[in-house]
Amino acid sequence: MADAPIYEARGISKSYGSVVALEDVDLSVHAGEVVGLVGDNGAGKSTLVKVLSGAHQPDAGSLHLDGQERSWRSPHEALEAGIETLYQDSGLCPDLTISGNVFLGREKLRGGLLGKLGLLDHRGMARIAHEELDRAGIGLTEVRRTVKDLSGGQRQAVAIGRAVAWARKVIILDEPTNHLGARQSGEVLRVMDKARERGLGVVFISHTLPHVLQVTDRIVVLRLGRVVADEPTSSFSPDTLLKVITGLGRSTADVIPEDAPA
Ligand SMILES: Nc1ncnc2c1ncn2[C@@H]1O[C@H](COP(=O)(O)OP(=O)(O)O)[C@@H](O)[C@H]1O
Ligand SMILES: [Mg+2]
Structure with a gap:
């Protein structure tokens, strides 16, 4: 891709003790x-995700959003800048409705005095939550259902829909298809396609290599804290990708033949 990245981490180092x-x-x-x-x-x-999302400060290196160097003192600052992150555990409130979860921490108040008194605009939130989940490609639009009544896959869909709905620039998904069945995983992958169509930058972390090969444009491989490959997805086969991940080939050049299909 010739244009400049929307979000970039350069030279990031991070130690725990x-x-x-x-x-x-x-x-x-x-x-x-x-x-x-x-x-x-x-x-x-996960450490890289935490640095990208403002949960951890790097020991060295810099972050650049839209070409400008930025640093996040908290996840809230990264959110405000348009970077949404879905962690391995989704952080939904089971006792709230779907709509309530989509607006969690971003509640919309009613107009006029009632709003000044802190009354929430439940109807407005339900309407917008419905529109946003639909736009994100989530089939689950009965937004007044309570989250504890949903299946694991449906909850995951709500969590992803929420992240896509609020993301303005970048969405980071850490293992979003873990513990999901084939059909539900398919839905999650479709949501990523939609996010791409909307011009978001998407970072997708997964152990399920067929999903990664299916949905990504480019793959970055980390091994023991270092980047060992950063190549277009088309240059990997399932076999070469596994070899780069496990280190059975010493470098990408060892496992990707030069005449690999582009
Ligand atoms: N909070 C922490 N304290 C100490 N070590 C950690 C902590 N989080 C991660 N690590 C260590 O940092 C390394 C990278 O972990 P992590 O980022 O979770 O990797 P991954 O998500 O790829 O499995 C591992 O050696 C892990 O044990
Ligand atoms: Mg992890």
């Missing part, structure tokens, strides 16, 4: 691009 989780890591995502972030357990994926 004596454990080096990330070392000099670069990661970029463009508007309308889905980047897969893969690696074995402990490779540093």
